[in-house]
Amino acid sequence: MARLNIGVSGVGIMGKQHAENIMKAVPQARLLAVADADMARARQVAGELGAEKAYPSLEEMLAHKGLDAVVIASPGKMHAGNVRTAAAANKAIFCEKPLATRLDDADAALAAVERAGVRLQVGHMRRYDPAYADAMRRIEAGEIGEPVIFKSIGRDCELPSPSYFRQGNAMLFLDSSIHDFDLARWLMQDEVEEVQTFASGRMPEVAAYNDVEAGVVNLRFTRGGIGNVESFRQCLYGYDIRTEVVGSKGTLMIGSLQQTATMVLSRAGVTHDAVSHWLQRFFQAYVAEMRDFVETILAGRAPRVTGRDGREAVAISLAAERSYREAAPVRLRETLRAKESPLAS
Numbered sequence: 001m002a003r004l005n006i007g008v009s010g011v012g013i014m015g016k017q018h019a020e021n022i023m024k025a026v027p028q029a030r031l032l033a034v035a036d037a038d039m040a041r042a043r044q045v046a047g048e049l050g051a052e053k054a055y056p057s058l059e060e061m062l063a064h065k066g067l068d069a070v071v072i073a074s075p076g077k078m079h080a081g082n083v084r085t086a087a088a089a090n091k092a093i094f095c096e097k098p099l100a101t102r103l104d105d106a107d108a109a110l111a112a113v114e115r116a117g118v119r120l121q122v123g124h125m126r127r128y129d130p131a132y133a134d135a136m137r138r139i140e141a142g143e144i145g146e147p148v149i150f151k152s153i154g155r156d157c158e159l160p161s162p163s164y165f166r167q168g169n170a171m172l173f174l175d176s177s178i179h180d181f182d183l184a185r186w187l188m189q190d191e192v193e194e195v196q197t198f199a200s201g202r203m204p205e206v207a208a209y210n211d212v213e214a215g216v217v218n219l220r221f222t223r224g225g226i227g228n229v230e231s232f233r234q235c236l237y238g239y240d241i242r243t244e245v246v247g248s249k250g251t252l253m254i255g256s257l258q259q260t261a262t263m264v265l266s267r268a269g270v271t272h273d274a275v276s277h278w279l280q281r282f283f284q285a286y287v288a289e290m291r292d293f294v295e296t297i298l299a300g301r302a303p304r305v306t307g308r309d310g311r312e313a314v315a316i317s318l319a320a321e322r323s324y325r326e327a328a329p330v331r332l333r334e335t336l337r338a339k340e341s342p343l344a345s
Contacts, residue, residue: 004294007033008071009058011045014096015073017279017286023049025287029294035061058082062089069297072096076170080105087116092297096123098174099310103318106311113307121293121303122310124182128288135252144247147188150227151244152180155235165209172212172231173320180229181316184219187245192316194220194331197323217320238274239281
């Protein structure tokens with residue numbers, strides 16, 4: 001059986017999870033090496049998972065003999081540059097979202113991939129979640145007719161750590177809402193034409209980094225559909241991801257707050273459990289997307305989640321941020337290409 005030799009660059013929480021999935025759940029893949037700026041962390045993960053070697057940088061890992069592909073799970077602001085570097089080394093690439101934090105960087109990354117003739121898959125894993133995948137099958141089968149309204153909720157249980165903000169990671173729209181923007185394009189089978197954003201930056205621990213803790217983004221699609229994306233960094237009760245697609249002949253409600261279907265009704269009240277963490281909620285999706293990436297590269301076919309998909313999700317996220325900053329609607333095809341996000345540099 002052919003096997004794909006993979007290196008993982010960036011082995012924080014997400015990168016380590018990808019490395020574990022490659023090692024334990026994708027028999028057609030082999031975890032060859034890992035890289036991280038924190039060399040102690042790289043050595044630890046390599047030792048735990050049985051990788052051949054640990055490196056302090058992507059560049060050094062790319063020279064490892066026999067390496068076929070790389071998983072880029074470094075901080076988001078490094079993704080576009082990492083993609084260009086990996087493409088120049090002629091490696092197949094899986095890049096976590098966001099593809100970039102600036103639109104011109106996303107375009108440069110895609111140009112590098114095209115020049116090198118390598119394949120790039122972007123990590124919008126919700127497309128691989130069983131509930132979302134089933135919803136898409138039903139939409140494609142025409143069960144709800146023409147999609148008309150898209151509504152999505154994304155609420156994290158707790159704020160990211162202070163170190164997350166200090167590292168200069170992307171603000172709410174590029175970090176969190178981007179998942180919903182990708183789903184909007186995919187499930188509505190249409191492109192977003194205009195956005196209008198309202199946001200709240202009242203928490204001092206968030207506002208100190210010029211970020212917001214909550215956002216509501218209204219969407220208008222090119223064929224006349226409409227949508228709404230709500231994101232919140234600290235709801236406290238659990239990890240709450242739900243989506244609704246209203247069509248001309250029916251409606252799909254996707255996702256559930258509950259981890260199990262059990263509800264307890266007693267004198268004390270009505271209670272049920274809740275999903276507590278994003279890795280718990282989308283564990284199956286992360287495994288499925290990595291399996292698909294490996295099978296895609298080995299089979300020589302085009303990725304299901306393309307570089308263009310990653311680029312368009314970035315474009316919507318940046319437009320949403322600009323709409324908030326300027327307190328005005330933003331049309332993607334006219335305004336965004338001329339003006340970049342003030343936080344994206």
